[in-house]
Amino acid sequence: MSAGGTRIATAPSVWRCRDRALSLDAPLVVGVVNVTPDSFSDGGRHLDAETALAHARRLLDEGADLVELGAESTRPGAEPVPADEQWRRLAPVVTTLAREPLAVISIDTASAAVAERALAEGAHVINDVSALGDPAMAGLVAQSGAGLVLMHMRGTPATMQQDPRYDDVVAEVAAFLAARRDTAVAAGVAREAIALDPGIGFGKTVAHNLALLAGLDAFVALGQPVLIGVSRKRFLGTLTGDLPPEERLEAGLAAAAISVMQGAAIVRTHDVRATVRALAVATAIRDARIRS
Secondary structure, three states: OOOOOOOOOOOOOOOOOOOOEOOOOOOOEEEEEOOOOOOOOOOOOOOHHHHHHHHHHHHHHHHOOOEEOOOOOOOOOOOOOHHHHHHHHHHHHHHHHHOOOOEEEEEOOOOOOOOHHHHHHHHOOEOOOOOOOOOOHHHHHHHOOOOOEEEEOOOOOOOOOOOOOOOOOHHHHHHHHHHHHHHHHOOOOOOOEEEOOOOOOOOHHHHHHHHHHOHHHHHHOOOOOEEEEOOHHHHHHOOOOOHHHHHHHHHHHHHHHHHHHHHEEEEEEHHHHHHHHHHHHHHHHHHHHHHH
């Protein structure tokens, strides 16, 4: 129970991703590996396959439950990357990492063509920032049994920050995600394979992002694991004196910990070691709160 006597909503206890049943008793940490030249935080650092693989293994050693590989930047203003180019960047990393038995691999792509190739090589999760914008995505994921992350975004990365407006951002984003979840289920995706992401920073102002983080219970109430990605995002820099991405660690840890306290089940981050440590404390306090 919460301090005010209201029961805290809880998400499912397991996220099913192909042959993996990932426990949600403690929040899962997803470590980010951008195989891109232009991502906002680490673009160009892991474009070489060997560098990307070394970074992925380092994140796993630091405590990541999954590593997420992305070959298309979704920073504000980014242009789409053709599927063949995405796969050219991803292929040597996915095919090698998939042979490592402890690695759970998520692919950040809105392209069903890229997802199909990655799943054939052994990827476990598709993180679709377009939430089924590609009509072939749902059926493909259903057939594979993979985990699926559905994220809310207003517009496209190229347009999303052009004066985003909402009447009620929490209600509108929750309704969108519920509808896309239902579309995925109708296409055969198992409910226990679906996670939902309100899309912090994707077509939102600072005020919208804060409202979504403060209103996470609306997303937890949808009955799916809630994924939060706040790591190094621009609104954190704005709130802390216009800091650059590499100086937003403490702000991101605060937002991630508060999100877990409110029921987030999955945290996506560039900074795995620090996030694992911060969430260990947040989880212990959350669990004590639930027991009280």
